Amino acid sequence: MISYMDLIQNCFYSSTKWSWDNTYEHILETPRNLLHFQIPNGFSIIASNRNTKFNYSSINISQIERLEGSLSYLSTSTDLDKYYKPSSTLALNNILQGYRNITKEISHGDTIDHKPFLLYGKIYFPSQFIEGMIIKRFTPNHQLIVKFVNTPKLNKLTQTTSIFTFYLQRQTENSSHDFIYSTREALFGFRCLYHFNLDNSPSTFPINKSTYISSKIRKNYTEMNPSTLSLGCELWYSVGSVSPGVSIASRYTTYIDTMRYLTKSLPSVYSNLNPIKSIQSIPYAISCIHPLTFTFAVNPLLGTFESTYAIRSDAYFKTNSINDPENSQNKLSSYIAKMGIVLSSKYQFNIYSYDSDLIVGAQILRSKLSEVKQNDDERSATKSDTFDGIDKSPKITEDMPHIGKQNVVYKVSDKEYTESNNINLLDVSESFNDSIVGNKTKETNKALSEYKETADEDAYITSLKISGNITKQNMRVAWEGKFYDWFVSSGVSVDMKGLDSGPRILKYGVEFSYIA
């Protein structure tokens, strides 16, 4: 679970169109979140508040071995109204650290009309240790980050206890460069990251031929490339200790894009005259295309190789029960819940020592149960309802050249399909509302309004993470959830090797967080 100040920083990046993922520093973020996730230490309570439109504050009181705390303040020059939410309305998804969908949020100079900045400070008690940060955007693609720490009680030592680190970052749509300097041992660093969009062939995208599709949908299409390969490296050199450092990493990630898959895989179903028909006619078997992330990192100096793999899947679970047996209309209640499962693994190997290690992990997410009431008439009407007469039978999967029957994990519902394609559907409906008025549009709007009504209900409310290290025989378990307006995070780290007394608990804790 990210901290409150990290949440505000993410809001700041979102409002100023800066991509948090587009840097070499975060290229291994997905396996890091799934395998090396943080566990709260001890018991802590965090209360956060938005004091003014540009002021944010947070207080943390924790009991580990003794009572400790911290007080942090943040101010920005940007109004974050569009992205900031209190915990009463903030979904757990926004603060969970898990599988990351790589999307592009690069500003092209048309969204930032000033040079925004963000200032942050945090002081710890009773140590009075202070940390601060300045983020200053000079141009839409350049920003400077200054981070510093200071420990006043160690000032009597000969070595300075103030450390400044400067990051000059540059981002473009397909690359990012970081120049780093730290006053600690005069450390110089350079990071670069390049993205290569695989299967990026707009000429084969049939929507381009349609005059009904707005430019917005094309933008979404390009922002959600199904396959992206990222390559990067980092170079370090410490003048103080005369020691270099280097690492190279690559990441291959896919993004579920059913519309692209649809248009490429089923050209016979697609119709230029009615794209909605083609979209809504394929609610089956699309779920077999799961987002996945594969990374490979090398450190030549240390001789370590590590590869990670992560895959995410979502599924709906629906139960039917008679809710009101005394009712003569025989109303049925259906409870539907969304569950997400993320699996990840990491293999490490050292070419010098021949040591190897395997870490496996999983994350299980669940949304709250939503009740869906339908009477018999509506159910029969729903059953007979088809989208413009196109049969939604599973025989569509037989026509898919890229999907084998053995790969079809489950059959998704129309609701899930509608939600997974909500962006595309919204865009298509916007473009069609201007040009088409009729029953088809009304039906589409009805489906969209139903989706909007139920969108909040699909937010995840609990998350369970488990990871295990095969060689070291360590296991980490973390549970995060939302209880009323409070975010609760708990976890435990266990050494399974154990002694005679059995497994040994290395770390455990519970954390409560409230955002006003």
Place this chain on the structure above:
Amino acid sequence: MNLLKIGLYYIIPLLLLSITMAGLNLSEESKERFSNLFSSAQTIVHYGWLPFVIYLGWSSTSNSNKPNLVSLLSPLPSA
């Protein structure tokens, strides 16, 4: 905004200069001066940083929405 410029253009470079100069071969008197300068700047930044952050956000707020001091400083929602 002026305070931000002061912080960016004066205090931080002063600190960096002090850190850099501390590693050079200087006379004892110059070393002592830089040491005093550095410790003073360090103390100013250490205890002035949080008020500086709060002031910048507060100054950006319009006059009609400026809260009282307790509401400005308190991270608790009821204040």
